[in-house]
Amino acid sequence: MxxxxxxxxxxxxxxxxxxxxxxxxxxxxxxxxxxxxxxxxxxxxxxxxxxxxxxxxxxxxxxxxxxxxxxxxxxxxxxxxxxxxxxxxxxxxxxxxxxxxxxxxxxxxxxxxxxxxxxxxxxxxxxxxxxxxxxxxxxxxxxxxxxxxxxxxxxxxxxxxxxxxxxxxLLEAEAIAHLGSFTWDLRTNRTESSPEMRLILETTEPVGLERFLELVHPDDGQHLKESIANAFATGLLECEFRYQASEQEKTLWAKGIVYFDNGEPLRMAGVVQDITERKRMEATLLRKTLELERSNEELQQFASVASHDLKEPLRKIVLYADLLEEEHASLSGRGLQHLVRIKDGARRMRHLIEDILAWSSLNQREEPVPAPLEKILAESLELLDQRIREKGARIVSDGLPAARVIPFQIRQLFQNLLSNALKFTRPGVAPEVQITHRYLDGAEVPARRLSEAGRYLELCFKDNGIGFEPHFAEKVFGLFSRLHTRAQFEGTGLGLAICRKVAENHGGIIEASAQPGSGATFRLLLPQ
CATH class of the missing domain: 1.10.490 (Globin-like)
Structure with missing residues (x-):
C-alpha cells in the first residue's frame, strides 16, 4: 500500500x-x-x-x-x-x-x-x-x-x-436481512438503489416511481401513494404493501426520511425490506394459535362435561358402598376393609376430578378487575371453616388491600395455600398462618417471568407446619408433584400447580421457601 x-x-x-x-x-x-x-x-x-x-x-x-x-x-x-x-x-x-x-x-x-x-x-x-x-x-x-x-x-x-x-x-448485512436501500431525487425523479434493493424488486436497473407503482398490488397502490404524500408533509415514510414483479407476490416494508430545501421536499432516502417469509410465518402462527385456542376450548368443554359425568358414577359407588355397609353389618373384617378402600378410592378420584376441572378452568381468558383481597380471603376461610375449627387453626391477616385480580382464580390460590397449611402440620401443634402484604417498586423486583410494572403487590403466606427441604422449593409447584405418600398426607399434587398457574395468569410469580420442621413461606408477586 x-x-x-x-x-x-x-x-x-x-x-x-x-x-x-x-x-x-x-x-x-x-x-x-x-x-x-x-x-x-x-x-x-x-x-x-x-x-x-x-x-x-x-x-x-x-x-x-x-x-x-x-x-x-x-x-x-x-x-x-x-x-x-x-x-x-x-x-x-x-x-x-x-x-x-x-x-x-x-x-x-x-x-x-x-x-x-x-x-x-x-x-x-x-x-x-x-x-x-x-x-x-x-x-x-x-x-x-x-x-x-x-x-x-x-x-x-x-x-x-x-x-x-x-x-x-453493509451489502452483506442487507443480503442477510433482505433489506435494500435507495435514494430518490425528487427534482429529477431519478433513483439509485443497492444491489439487494434491485434483487428485491427483481430488476437490474433502478426503477422509477411510475414503473414501481405499476408493480404494486392494485389493492395497496392507493395506500402507498397516500403514505408517500404524507411523507412529503411529515418527513417520514413507513408503509407495508404487496409487490408483483413476478408470478410470486411479495410483501414489502418501506421506511424512509425526506430531506427538505426551504420547505420543499428535495430527496428521500430509505430502505425496503422483503418481509414475505415473515408474513407467511405470522399467518401460520395465527392459524396455529386459533387452532390451539379452539382445541383448548374443546378440551375445556370435554373436561367440564367429563368431570360432571364422572362424578355421578363415583357418587353412586360411595352411596351403594354405604348401603352395603349398613345392610350387611355381618360382613367379615376383610369385607369391611374392601368397602372402606372402595369409598376411599372413590373419594380420592372425586378430589382429583375436581382439581383437574379447576386446572382446566384457569385457561379461560379473564381480565383482572379491582377487587378487595380481604373479602376474597374471608370467602376462602368460610369454605375451609370446618377444617379450621377441627384443627384449632389460627389464621391472621394484616388487612389485605384491593388489587386488580381475577377474583375466582385468586380465591382458588388462597384456598389451596390455606389448605396446605392446614394439611402439613406438626403433631400436637395447632396450625398458624400469617398473611402479610407490602408494595415494591420495579427496582426491588427480579425481572424473571414477571410482567413489567411500576409497582408490585407482594403477598406472603407463612405457616408453622412441617416445612420441607429447600431443594424442593421448585418441585412443589409441579403437576401431580408430591413430597409425601398418600398414607402420610392426602392430596392430588395439583394444589400448588394451580397456584403457580394463577400467578402466571396475572403476570406474576409465586415462590416457596422452607426448612424442615420450621414451616413454609409462599411469596406471591403481582404487578399493579
Missing part, C-alpha cells in the same frame, strides 16, 4: 540537513524536543488527546526519544529510509502508544509542520551564510513535501480500504 513520493532520483539526498541534524543532536536535543512539545500544545495536535494519561515530563521524554531517532536518520542522510520505516510501522499498527486507526489527517500535516518549523529554528546554529541558510530551508521543505505527500497518499488508501470493507459489510 505504501507509495513513496519521489519526484526525481536523489530527492532525499541532502547537503545541509545531515550536518544540521548532527548539530542539534550533539548540543540542542532537549531544546529541540521542548520546542516540538510547545508547538504541539499551541497548535492542538489531535494526537495529544490519546496521550493525556502521560505527565508533561513523560511527554517531553517521549518527544526527546522520538526526535532523537528522527534526527539520527537525517544525520545519516537516510531521510528516505526514515519515511518508509515510519509509514510501514503505522500501516502494521506498530505505533507505540496509539492505534493506527486513531491517526487523523491533521496529525500528519500538523506534526510535519512542527518538525519542519523546529528544524528551521536551528538553521542559524548551523550557518550565518544567507545563501547556505536558504539552501537548508529548501532542503527542509523538500523533505517534508515528500513526507507529507507519502503519508497523505497512504492515509487516503487506508480510508478507501475502510470504506470498501464497510460497504462490503
Amino acid at each position: 505504501l507509495n513513496l513520493y519521489e519526484a526525481h532520483k536523489g530527492m532525499y539526498q541532502f547537503r545541509h540537513l545531515p550536518q544540521l541534524a548532527r548539530i542539534i543532536l550533539d548540543g540542542h536535543l532537549d531544546e529541540y524536543a521542548r520546542q516540538q512539545y510547545t508547538l504541539s500544545v499551541r497548535l492542538h495536535l489531535p494526537l495529544l488527546q490519546h496521550l493525556k494519561h502521560f505527565s508533561e515530563p513523560d511527554l517531553l521524554q517521549l518527544t526527546c526519544r522520538s526526535a532523537g531517532e528522527f534526527l539520527e536518520s537525517l544525520a545519516a542522510n537516510e531521510g528516505r529510509a526514515h519515511i518508509v520505516a515510519s509509514v510501514e510501522r503505522w500501516l502494521a499498527n506498530e505505533l507505540e502508544f496509539v492505534d493506527y486507526l486513531q491517526i487523523v489527517v491533521e496529525d500528519i500535516t500538523v506534526l510535519n509542520h512542527i518538525r519542519a518549523e523546529s528544524l528551521r529554528h536551528f538553521i542559524p546554529f548551523y550557518t550565518k551564510d544567507l545563501a547556505v541558510a536558504l539552501e537548508a530551508v529548501c532542503e527542509v521543505e523538500r523533505f517534508f513535501m515528500g513526507y507529507n505527500t507519502t503519508s497523505l497518499a497512504t492515509f487516503i488508501d487506508l480510508l478507501r480500504q475502510r470504506l470498501s470493507q464497510q460497504e462490503a459489510q
Whole structure:
C-alpha cells in the first residue's frame, strides 16, 4: 500500500540537513524536543488527546526519544529510509502508544509542520551564510513535501480500504436481512438503489416511481401513494404493501426520511425490506394459535362435561358402598376393609376430578378487575371453616388491600395455600398462618417471568407446619408433584400447580421457601 513520493532520483539526498541534524543532536536535543512539545500544545495536535494519561515530563521524554531517532536518520542522510520505516510501522499498527486507526489527517500535516518549523529554528546554529541558510530551508521543505505527500497518499488508501470493507459489510448485512436501500431525487425523479434493493424488486436497473407503482398490488397502490404524500408533509415514510414483479407476490416494508430545501421536499432516502417469509410465518402462527385456542376450548368443554359425568358414577359407588355397609353389618373384617378402600378410592378420584376441572378452568381468558383481597380471603376461610375449627387453626391477616385480580382464580390460590397449611402440620401443634402484604417498586423486583410494572403487590403466606427441604422449593409447584405418600398426607399434587398457574395468569410469580420442621413461606408477586 505504501507509495513513496519521489519526484526525481536523489530527492532525499541532502547537503545541509545531515550536518544540521548532527548539530542539534550533539548540543540542542532537549531544546529541540521542548520546542516540538510547545508547538504541539499551541497548535492542538489531535494526537495529544490519546496521550493525556502521560505527565508533561513523560511527554517531553517521549518527544526527546522520538526526535532523537528522527534526527539520527537525517544525520545519516537516510531521510528516505526514515519515511518508509515510519509509514510501514503505522500501516502494521506498530505505533507505540496509539492505534493506527486513531491517526487523523491533521496529525500528519500538523506534526510535519512542527518538525519542519523546529528544524528551521536551528538553521542559524548551523550557518550565518544567507545563501547556505536558504539552501537548508529548501532542503527542509523538500523533505517534508515528500513526507507529507507519502503519508497523505497512504492515509487516503487506508480510508478507501475502510470504506470498501464497510460497504462490503453493509451489502452483506442487507443480503442477510433482505433489506435494500435507495435514494430518490425528487427534482429529477431519478433513483439509485443497492444491489439487494434491485434483487428485491427483481430488476437490474433502478426503477422509477411510475414503473414501481405499476408493480404494486392494485389493492395497496392507493395506500402507498397516500403514505408517500404524507411523507412529503411529515418527513417520514413507513408503509407495508404487496409487490408483483413476478408470478410470486411479495410483501414489502418501506421506511424512509425526506430531506427538505426551504420547505420543499428535495430527496428521500430509505430502505425496503422483503418481509414475505415473515408474513407467511405470522399467518401460520395465527392459524396455529386459533387452532390451539379452539382445541383448548374443546378440551375445556370435554373436561367440564367429563368431570360432571364422572362424578355421578363415583357418587353412586360411595352411596351403594354405604348401603352395603349398613345392610350387611355381618360382613367379615376383610369385607369391611374392601368397602372402606372402595369409598376411599372413590373419594380420592372425586378430589382429583375436581382439581383437574379447576386446572382446566384457569385457561379461560379473564381480565383482572379491582377487587378487595380481604373479602376474597374471608370467602376462602368460610369454605375451609370446618377444617379450621377441627384443627384449632389460627389464621391472621394484616388487612389485605384491593388489587386488580381475577377474583375466582385468586380465591382458588388462597384456598389451596390455606389448605396446605392446614394439611402439613406438626403433631400436637395447632396450625398458624400469617398473611402479610407490602408494595415494591420495579427496582426491588427480579425481572424473571414477571410482567413489567411500576409497582408490585407482594403477598406472603407463612405457616408453622412441617416445612420441607429447600431443594424442593421448585418441585412443589409441579403437576401431580408430591413430597409425601398418600398414607402420610392426602392430596392430588395439583394444589400448588394451580397456584403457580394463577400467578402466571396475572403476570406474576409465586415462590416457596422452607426448612424442615420450621414451616413454609409462599411469596406471591403481582404487578399493579
